[in-house]
Amino acid sequence: MSVRYETVIGLEVHAQLLTESKIFCGCSTKFGLPPNSQTCPVCTGMPGSLPVLNEKALLFTIKTGLAMNCGIAPFSRFARKNYFYPDLPKGYQISQYELPVCERGHVEINTGEGFLTRRIGITRIHLEEDAGKNIHEGAGPYSFVDLNRAGTPLMEIVSEPDLRSPKEASAYMRKLRAILRYIGVCDGNMEQGSLRCDANISIRPEGSTKLGTKVELKNMNSFKFVEKALEYEIKRQTSAVKNGEAIIQETRLWDTSTGKTHAMRSKEEAHDYRYFPEPDLVPFMPAREWVEEIKAGIPELPDARRVRFIAAHGLSEYDAEMLTSERALADWFEESVKLGAQPKAASNWIMGELMRLLNEDGISIEESPLAPAGLVELLKLMDSGTISGKIAKTVFDGMYRSKKSADQIIKEQGLVQISGADELGAVIDQIIAANPGETGRFRAGEEKLFGFFVGQAMKATRGKGNPAMINELLRKKLAGN
Amino acid sequence: MELFELGIEGIKALLDKKEVTPHEVLDAFFARINAVEGKVSAYVTQTREKAYEMAASAEKAGNSGIKTLSGIPFAIKDNLCTKGIKTTCSSKMLENFIAPYESTVTERLSGAGGVFLGKTNLDEFAMGSSTENSAFFTTKNPWDLQRIPGGSSGGSAAAVAAGECAAALGSDTGGSIRQPAALCGVVGLKPTYGRVSRYGLVAFASSLDQIGPITKTVRDAAMVLNAIAGRDPMDSTSAPLPVPDFTKAAGMDVKGLRVGIPREYFIEGMDPEVEKAVKGAVAQLEAMGAIPVEVSLPHTGYAVAAYYILATSEASSNLARYDGVKYGFRAAGKDLLDTYMQTRAQGFGPEVKRRIMLGTYALSAGYYEAYYGRAQQVRTLIKRDFEEAFRVADIIATPTSPTAAFKIGEKSADPLQMYLSDIFTISINLAGLPGISIPCGFTGTGLPIGLQLIGRHFDEEMLIRAAYAYEQSTEWHKRRPALPSDNGADKGEGPKAL
Numbered sequence: 018m019s020v021r022y023e024t025v026i027g028l029e030v031h032a033q034l035l036t037e038s039k040i041f042c043g044c045s046t047k048f049g050l051p052p053n054s055q056t057c058p059v060c061t062g063m064p065g066s067l068p069v070l071n072e073k074a075l076l077f078t079i080k081t082g083l084a085m086n087c088g089i090a091p092f093s094r095f096a097r098k099n100y101f102y103p104d105l106p107k108g109y110q111i112s113q114y115e116l117p118v119c120e121r122g123h124v125e126i127n128t129g130e131g132f133l134t135r136r137i138g139i140t141r142i143h144l145e146e147d148a149g150k151n152i153h154e155g156a157g158p159y160s161f162v163d164l165n166r167a168g169t170p171l172m173e174i175v176s177e178p179d180l181r182s183p184k185e186a187s188a189y190m191r192k193l194r195a196i197l198r199y200i201g202v203c204d205g206n207m208e209q210g211s212l213r214c215d216a217n218i219s220i221r222p223e224g225s226t227k228l229g230t231k232v233e234l235k236n237m238n239s240f241k242f243v244e245k246a247l248e249y250e251i252k253r254q255t256s257a258v259k260n261g262e263a264i265i266q267e268t269r270l271w272d273t274s275t276g277k278t279h280a281m282r283s284k285e286e287a288h289d290y291r292y293f294p295e296p297d298l299v300p301f302m303p304a305r306e307w308v309e310e311i312k313a314g315i316p317e318l319p320d321a322r323r324v325r326f327i328a329a330h331g332l333s334e335y336d337a338e339m340l341t342s343e344r345a346l347a348d349w350f351e352e353s354v355k356l357g358a359q360p361k362a363a364s365n366w367i368m369g370e371l372m373r374l375l376n377e378d379g380i381s382i383e384e385s386p387l388a389p390a391g392l393v394e395l396l397k398l399m400d401s402g403t404i405s406g407k408i409a410k411t412v413f414d415g416m417y418r419s420k421k422s423a424d425q426i427i428k429e430q431g432l433v434q435i436s437g438a439d440e441l442g443a444v445i446d447q448i449i450a451a452n453p454g455e456t457g458r459f460r461a462g463e464e465k466l467f468g469f470f471v472g473q474a475m476k477a478t479r480g481k482g483n484p485a486m487i488n489e490l491l492r493k494k495l496a497g498n
Numbered sequence: 499m500e501l502f503e504l505g506i507e508g509i510k511a512l513l514d515k516k517e518v519t520p521h522e523v524l525d526a527f528f529a530r531i532n533a534v535e536g537k538v539s540a541y542v543t544q545t546r547e548k549a550y551e552m553a554a555s556a557e558k559a560g561n562s563g564i565k566t567l568s569g570i571p572f573a574i575k576d577n578l579c580t581k582g583i584k585t586t587c588s589s590k591m592l593e594n595f596i597a598p599y600e601s602t603v604t605e606r607l608s609g610a611g612g613v614f615l616g617k618t619n620l621d622e623f624a625m626g627s628s629t630e631n632s633a634f635f636t637t638k639n640p641w642d643l644q645r646i647p648g649g650s651s652g653g654s655a656a657a658v659a660a661g662e663c664a665a666a667l668g669s670d671t672g673g674s675i676r677q678p679a680a681l682c683g684v685v686g687l688k689p690t691y692g693r694v695s696r697y698g699l700v701a702f703a704s705s706l707d708q709i710g711p712i713t714k715t716v717r718d719a720a721m722v723l724n725a726i727a728g729r730d731p732m733d734s735t736s737a738p739l740p741v742p743d744f745t746k747a748a749g750m751d752v753k754g755l756r757v758g759i760p761r762e763y764f765i766e767g768m769d770p771e772v773e774k775a776v777k778g779a780v781a782q783l784e785a786m787g788a789i790p791v792e793v794s795l796p797h798t799g800y801a802v803a804a805y806y807i808l809a810t811s812e813a814s815s816n817l818a819r820y821d822g823v824k825y826g827f828r829a830a831g832k833d834l835l836d837t838y839m840q841t842r843a844q845g846f847g848p849e850v851k852r853r854i855m856l857g858t859y860a861l862s863a864g865y866y867e868a869y870y871g872r873a874q875q876v877r878t879l880i881k882r883d884f885e886e887a888f889r890v891a892d893i894i895a896t897p898t899s900p901t902a903a904f905k906i907g908e909k910s911a912d913p914l915q916m917y918l919s920d921i922f923t924i925s926i927n928l929a930g931l932p933g934i935s936i937p938c939g940f941t942g943t944g945l946p947i948g949l950q951l952i953g954r955h956f957d958e959e960m961l962i963r964a965a966y967a968y969e970q971s972t973e974w975h976k977r978r979p980a981l982p983s984d985n986g987a988d989k990g991e992g993p994k995a996l
Binding site: 064097099101103106107293298299 | 578696698701734817818824825834838861862
C-alpha cells in the first residue's frame, strides 16, 4: 500500500494599510504618481533623518489584531532587518522581530465541505515599512528606483501551519481579505499588491506529527495563483519524496506563465538579517483604554453577520455567506430590507441582477449607480402587480443604466402591466380567432399547446400582460365558454 | 583682549551695547581664521558668504525675544546637516554631499540668531578620538600643533580654542565632545540622551549619539543648551520634558553638594599630572563647601568592551545606506554587488570599515546573544551602577581623558590604545547621562587637562552649577593658546594669561 501524504501550509500575508501618510514620515501613500514625487529625507534614507511612527498605522494593526482574536502586546517595539537592495534606501527595513504588536489569534474558515468551519491560528501580526520599487525598462543599461512606495505601512499576518490544502489556503486568504476590508484597514487588492502572500509548504506522511522540510513560495498575486502554486508544489514535493529525493529547504518563485515554481535561493544563500532593536524609535505600550476604544469601533464581522442574516432574515447558508463576504454588499442588502424589501427577494435580486451588472461594468458595490431604495421601489411595483417579474428585469436594467426611478422608466416606456380583464380578454379572443387549428387541437386534448397560447398573448401585449390573468382567461376561453 | 578671544557672553555684551555690529564680529573672526586656520585646520568648509547673510538678518532682527544668540559666530561639526551647505562627515563617501534639509539643532541655533562660520573637521563619521580618521586632514591642537586636538569633534574644539569661532556644536557618542574639549582646554557639554534632538545628526550609534556645545565658558555652554534643547517631533527619542533656563544654574553655590569620586576611575598607571589636576579640582570644590564622597561603579571595567559592541552594531546598520545608489560617492562596478562592494571599499576609511565589520559580526546569527545581547546586559548594569552612586552623590567627578593630548601618529597604529582614550567618557553615554568637561589645569608642557562632571538624567543644571562655580574660582579658562599667526602677527611664547 502506498503512503499517503498530508500537506501542511502556513501563510505570511502582507497587507498594505489604508493610511493617508507613510508609516514614518508625512509623505502621501497615493498610488500611481510620478516616480519619487512622494518622498522626503526620511523615506529616502537621507543621512541624519529619523523615523516617527504614524499612530494611525499602529491603530490599524491593533484593530486587525482584535478583529482576528489576537492578544495586543502591552509592550512592543520595532527592529531593524538589515539587507542591501537598491529599493531599500536605508539598507535596513524597519520591522518588528521579537515583540510584535499582536500575537496568538485565529480566524474561522469555511472548509468547503458543507458549511463546516475550521479555526486557523494566527501566530503574530506585526507592523513594518514597505520598500520602494526597482524599475527595469528602457534601452539603457540602467535600472531605476522609485521610492514612492518606500515607507508605506504594511502589516505582516503570520498564520500557524494549520492549513491542509490549497483550497483552505485560499479560503483563509479570502477570510483575511474580508475582515481587513470590513474593518477598513486594507483595500485587499491583490493585483495591485496591497495584499500579498508568501506560503510555507511541506508534506508529511499521513498520521505523522513531525513537520516535513518546508519550502517558501513567493510571487502569487491572486487567489487563483495561490491555489495553483500550492497545488503544483504538492505534486512536485510528493513525486520527489516518492522518488526518494530529499526536499531542499529553499525559496521558490511561482511563475504564472509556466504554471510552475522554480528555485530562487537555498537556505545557505538565505540572508542573515541581523535583526536588532530599532534605536531610533521608542518602544510603545498601547494604553488599555485606547485598545478598548479601538475594540469598540470594530464593526460586526463577516462570521457574526452571516449567522445573523440566516437567523434574522431566513437566508440560506450560501446566500448569507455571499452577501456577507463584503461589508458594503451586506450593508446594501440590509438597507434594502430596512426600507421594506422582502429579504429573500432582495437577496435574489442583489446576487442575480445587481451583481451581474456590477461585474459587467467591473465596479464594486460601493460604486453601484443603483441604491437600495431603487430595488425596494421595484419590488413594491411587482408586489402591487404594476409590472410583471419579466418587465421588472428590464426596469431594473434601466434604473441601473439611467439612474431614473422605476416609475419614470415604466411610464416612459409604457411598461405598466396589462391586468384589465376586458383588454386582455379582447387580445385572447383575437388570438383564438386567428389560430383555429391550434384551438381545435387543444380542445381535442393536446394540452401542451397551452404554452403556445401564453406565448402569443405575451407577444401581443409585448410582455406586459399579467401572466396570472392571461392564464386564467386563456383557460376560460379555450374551454369554450 | 581681542574680539576673537571672546566667548558668547563677551560678544553679546559688546553687541548689546552696540560697540560692535554683527558684521564687525564676523570680520574679526574671519581675520582670525585667515591668520591661524592654515596651522590648525579646524574647518572642512567655510561659509563666509552665508555667514554675512546670516549676520545681516541677525542685525535686522535685533536681539529681542528668542534671539538670545543674535550675531554670535558658531562653528558646526560637519556631521550636522545644513541645507544647501556640504555635510561631509569628513568622509570620501559624502565629500560632495549637500543635504536637502536642515538639522533641528542648526535650525534652532540660527533661529536664536546664531551665525555659522563653517563646518568643522571630525574623525570620519565621528569614529575616533583624534581627527586622524578624517578622510581629508588631521586638525592640530592649538596648544601644540604637533598634537591631536582629540576627537571626534576635534575640529569644533580646536576652532573654539584657537578663537576661530565664539562657540561650536559637536556630537558625542562615547566622549566626542568632552575628550576634545579637555584636550583643547575648553568647555564641552554632552547633554542627557534625549535632551537635544538628533534630527539631522548623521548617525553613528543612534542610542548613544547626542549633540552638545563646545564653548569657552560654562555659562556659554548653558546659553547654547538653552537654544538647542527640548522635544522635537522629528525625533521620537527626544524627551517631552520642559527645558529650564540653564544659565540660572550658573551662579548658584556648591555648599553641601556631594561630589562622588568613583574608586574605579583613579587607577594605577593613570597619568600623574592628570590625576593631580583632577584631585586638585575636587579639593577646590571641597574648599567651596562641596562634600567629596567615594562612590563605586563596579562594572566600569566592562564599559569599553560593551560600548564597542553596541556602538559598532548600530553603526554597521546606520552606515548601510551609503551604497552608492542614492547620493554620495559611487564607484562604478560591473554589476550591483560589485558596485556596492567597490563603493564601500573606496568610500570608507579603515576605521569605519573596522567598526562596520565588528558590528556586523556582533549582530550575526549565532553570535547575537553572546555579543549584542550580553553587551546590552552590561549596559543595564552600568546604568544601575550610576543609579546607586547617585544615591550618595549629587554629581560625580572624574578625569575626562586619561592623558593630555598625544602626538599625531602616536596611537593611530594601535586602535585598541586609541579606544582607551575614551575610557572615562564611554560609560556616561551607555548610561545616557549628562556630562561636562571643563579645564582644570595644565601639564608641565602646557597642555590642558579636563575635569569631567557627571550628573543625573536631565539634571544638566547641577552640572552647570558645579562646573560654573569651579570655573569661576580658577583662572584656567582664561588661558589662550599662543598660536603663531600665519600672517606673522605672532602672539608670543607659551600659554599666557589674559
